[in-house]
Amino acid sequence: xxxxxxxxxxxxxxxxxxxxxxxxxxxxxxxxxxxxxxxxxxxxxxxxxxxxxxxxxxxxxxxxxxxxxxxxxxxxxxxxxxxxxxxxxxxxxxxxxxxxxxxxxxxxxxxxxxxxxxxxxxxxxxxxxxxxxxxxxxxxxxxxx
Numbered sequence: 014x015x016x017x018x019x020x021x022x023x024x025x026x027x028x029x030x031x032x033x034x035x036x037x038x039x040x041x042x043x044x045x046x047x048x049x050x051x052x053x054x055x056x057x058x059x060x061x062x063x064x065x066x067x068x069x070x071x072x073x074x075x076x077x078x079x080x081x082x083x084x085x086x087x088x089x090x091x092x093x094x095x096x097x098x099x100x101x102x103x104x105x106x107x108x109x110x111x112x113x114x115x116x117x118x119x120x121x122x123x124x125x126x127x128x129x130x131x132x133x134x135x136x137x138x139x140x141x142x143x144x145x146x147x148x149x150x151x152x153x154x155x156x157x158x
Contacts, residue, residue: 032090032093033089033090033091033092033093034089034090034138034139035075035087035088035089035138035139035145036087036088036089036090036098036136036137036138036139037085037086037087037136037137037139037148037151038084038085038086038087038088038102038134038135038136039083039084039085039134039135039136040083040084040102040105040106040130040131040134040135041082041083041130041131041134042082042083042125042129042130042131043125043126043127043128043129043130043131044126044127044131045082045083046082046125046126047081047082048081048082048113048122048123048125048129049079049080049081049082049084050081051122051123053116053121053122054113054116054122054123055079057109057112057113057116057122058079058084058109059077059079061105061108061109061112062074062077062079062084062086062105064108065088065101065105068104069096069101069104071090071091071092071094071096072088072089072090072091072101073088073089073091074086074087074088074089075087075088075089075145075149076149076152076153077152078152078153078155078156080155080156085151085152085155086152087139087145087148087149087152088101098136102134106129106130106134109129109130110128110129110130113125113129114129
C-alpha cells in the first residue's frame with residue numbers, strides 16, 4: 014500500500030485556470046500500475062481523450078499519447094469561461110475510472126490496485142510557440158523512451 018502524503022500546491026499562484034490557452038497535462042496511474050499496456054485499455058483511453066471536446070465544447074485536444082502507466086496531452090481552452098482546467102480533469106478521471114471498472118467487471122481489462130489514477134495531475138501552462146512545439150515533440154517522442 015502506498016501512503017498518501019500531503020503535497021505542496023504546484024499550481025501557479027494567481028493564475029486563473031479558466032483562462033484560454035494551451036495546457037500540457039500528465040496524469041499517472043496509481044502506483045504507476047501499467048494499466049494501459051493492453052490494446053483494449055489503450056483504445057479505451059484514446060476514445061475518452063477524444064471525447065473531452067464533445068463534453069466541453071470550448072476545448073480541443075492538440076496531441077496526446079497513452080503510455081502503459083500514464084497519459085500526456087495538450088488541451089486547448091478557447092475561452093476564459095468555465096469550465097476550469099480542474100473541472101475538465103476531474104470529469105476525465107471520473108469517466109475513465111468508471112469505464113475501466115466496467116472493463117474489469119466484463120473481464121476485458123486487468124484488475125487494478127486500489128485506484129486507477131494518482132491523486133491530482135501535472136499541468137504546464139504553455140506560454141509561446143516554442144514551448145508548444147517542445148511539448149508536442151515530448152509527446153511524440155515519449156513512446157521511444
